[in-house]
Amino acid sequence: MRPRTKARLEAEIQRELSEIIATEAKDPVLKETLPDIVRVALSQDGLEATVYVYAGDGGNSQEVMDAFRRDRGFLRSRLAHRIRVRRVPRLRFMWEDPLHGAPHS
Numbered sequence: 001m002r003p004r005t006k007a008r009l010e011a012e013i014q015r016e017l018s019e020i021i022a023t024e025a026k027d028p029v030l031k032e033t034l035p036d037i038v039r040v041a042l043s044q045d046g047l048e049a050t051v052y053v054y055a056g057d058g059g060n061s062q063e064v065m066d067a068f069r070r071d072r073g074f075l076r077s078r079l080a081h082r083i084r085v086r087r088v089p090r091l092r093f094m095w096e097d098p099l100h101g102a103p104h105s
Contacts, residue, residue, distance in 0.1 A: 001046050009085065010040040013049055016082045017075060024078060029067035038096045042089060049089040052096035061095045068093040 001009075018037045025031055035055040042049050055064045068075075072091050080088040 001042070001044060006042050006044075006046070009046065009083070010042050010049075012083055013042075013051075013079065013089070014040045016079055017051060020075060020078045020082075025071065026074075027067045027071050029063050030071065033064055035064050035068075038098055046085070047087060047089055048092060050092045050094055052094050054096055054098060061097075065093060065095055 014037045017040075021030055021037070022034060033055040035053045038052040038054050040049050040051050051068075053064065053068065055061070072093070076088055076091050079091075
């Protein structure tokens with residue numbers, strides 16, 4: 001995948017997932033904490049997207065990560081309706097605290 005295409009798709013996935021979480025999420029943890037999508041990193045072949053999330057002071061990282069793992073299929077299917085790609089990437093969620101260092105899953 002060309003670098004420009006990859007960057008555009010990463011930004012689009014980040015924007016659309018943020019919108020899906022804000023408007024369509026039914027999981028109480030996601031609705032209450034409204035986690036931020038910090039960034040998205042696509043694999044070179046575009047088949048996997050690592051989604052870095054953060055919920056600030058309002059969220060327990062383990063609870064938020066568990067909610068994302070439970071809702072991974074729902075989020076991917078909603079994403080499929082919003083972006084135009086041949087294959088919607090598998091979603092992998094990782095916690096990233098932009099103020100305190102390295103990500104963890």
